[in-house]
Amino acid sequence: AQTVTQSQPEMSVQEAETVTLSCTYDTSESNYYLFWYKQPPSRQMILVIRQEAYKQQNATENRFSVNFQKAAKSFSLKISDSQLGDTAMYFCAFMKKEGTSGTYKYIFGTGTRLKVLA
Amino acid sequence: NAGVMQNPRHLVRRRGQEARLRCSPMKGHSHVYWYRQLPEEGLKFMVYLQKENIIDESGMPKERFSAEFPKEGPSILRIQQVVRGDSAAYFCASSPFNSYNEQFFGPGTRLTVL
Numbered sequence: 001a002q003t004v005t006q007s008q009p010e011m012s013v014q015e016a017e018t019v020t021l022s023c024t025y026d027t028s029e030s031n032y033y034l035f036w037y038k039q040p041p042s043r044q045m046i047l048v049i050r051q052e053a054y055k056q057q058n059a060t061e062n063r064f065s066v067n068f069q070k071a072a073k074s075f076s077l078k079i080s081d082s083q084l085g086d087t088a089m090y091f092c093a094f095m096k097k098e099g100t101s102g103t104y105k106y107i108f109g110t111g112t113r114l115k116v117l118a
Numbered sequence: 119n120a121g122v123m124q125n126p127r128h129l130v131r132r133r134g135q136e137a138r139l140r141c142s143p144m145k146g147h148s149h150v151y152w153y154r155q156l157p158e159e160g161l162k163f164m165v166y167l168q169k170e171n172i173i174d175e176s177g178m179p180k181e182r183f184s185a186e187f188p189k190e191g192p193s194i195l196r197i198q199q200v201v202r203g204d205s206a207a208y209f210c211a212s213s214p215f216n217s218y219n220e221q222f223f224g225p226g227t228r229l230t231v232l
Contacts, residue, residue: 004160033218043207045161045223052218091160095218101166101174104216105151108160 002027004094006109013082014117020067021077021112023092033095034068034075035106040088048090051075082116089113120145122212122224123192130230137197137204139227143212150193151221152178152185155207166216167193173216200231 004025013019025034036048051059051068058066063083067076079086092109123142131137143150148169153161163177167187178185182200187193197204207228211221 035220043226043228045209045211045226047220050220093160097218098174098176101176102216103166103174103176104213104218104221105163105166105174105177106153106161106221108162110158110160 002029002094002096002107004092004107004109006092006112008112009110010113010115012115012117013079015082015084017082018078018080019082019114021079021090021092021114023075023077023109025073025075025092025094025107027073027094027096029096034066035093035095036064036066036075036077037091037093037108038086038088039091039111045091049077079114084116084118087114087116122147122210122222124208124210124224124227126227127225128228128230130232131200132232133201134199137200137229139195139197139208139210139229140192141195141210141212141224142192143210144222147212147214147222149213149216150187151211151213152193152195153209153211155209155226157206161209164195168216197229200229202231205229205231 034051038046049061063080089111093106152164155161165178165185166174182198207226209226210224
C-alpha cells in the first residue's frame with residue numbers, strides 16, 4: 001500500500017529565513033504525481049506546488065521549490081524568504097491511480113505545522 | 119469562475135441525527151471526490167463520483183454513509199445516525215477529468231457531533 005510520511009509534526013522559522021519540510025513516500029508505481037498543499041487556519045486546501053514523477057527537474061513556484069529524489073522516494077519542500085502568511089499546516093500528497101476502479105486519488109501525509117516567527 | 123462550493127461550513131448534530139453535506143463542483147467539472155479529515159490528521163479519500171454514478175466508494179464506511187451526485191444539483195454526502203467519531207472536516211474536490219490533474223478543493227464542512 002502507498003504511504004506518505006511527514007516526520008516533522010511542527011517546525012518554526014524566523015521571518016525571511018529558509019525552511020525545508022521533509023516528506024517520504026512508498027510506492028511501487030513508476031508513474032505518479034506529488035503535491036504540497038498548504039492549509040491555513042481557514043482550513044482551505046491551497047495547492048503550493050506539484051511534481052510529475054517522470055520529470056527529473058525539480059519544480060519551483062516563486063519562493064517555493066522542491067527537492068525530488070525519485071530513487072530515495074523523497075519529496076521535500078523548501079520555502080525561501082519565509083513570510084508571516086506562510087504560517088499554516090503543510091501536507092505532502094501522492095496521487096495514485098487505483099488499479100481496479102481507475103480512480104485518481106490523493107494519499108496525504110499527516111502534515112507539518114509551520115509557524116513563521118516575526 | 120466560482121470555485122468549489124460547500125455548505126454548510128459548520129454543522130452541529132446530536133448523536134443519532136442525520137447530517138447532509140452539499141458540494142457544488144466548479145463549472146465544467148463532472149468528477150467529484152469526497153475526503154475526510156479527522157483532527158490532527160491528513161485528508162483521507164472516501165468516495166469518487168461522476169454525474170449519477172458512484173465510481174469508487176472504497177474509503178467510505180459501509181454503514182450509515184452514502185453519497186450521490188445527481189444529474190441536476192450538488193453532490194450530497196449523507197451520514198445517518200451520526201456518532202461522535204463522525205466529527206471531522208469533510209472536503210469535497212472536483213476535477214474536469216479523472217486523471218493526474220489537480221483536484222480543486224472546497225472550503226470544507228466541519229461536522230461536530232454532540
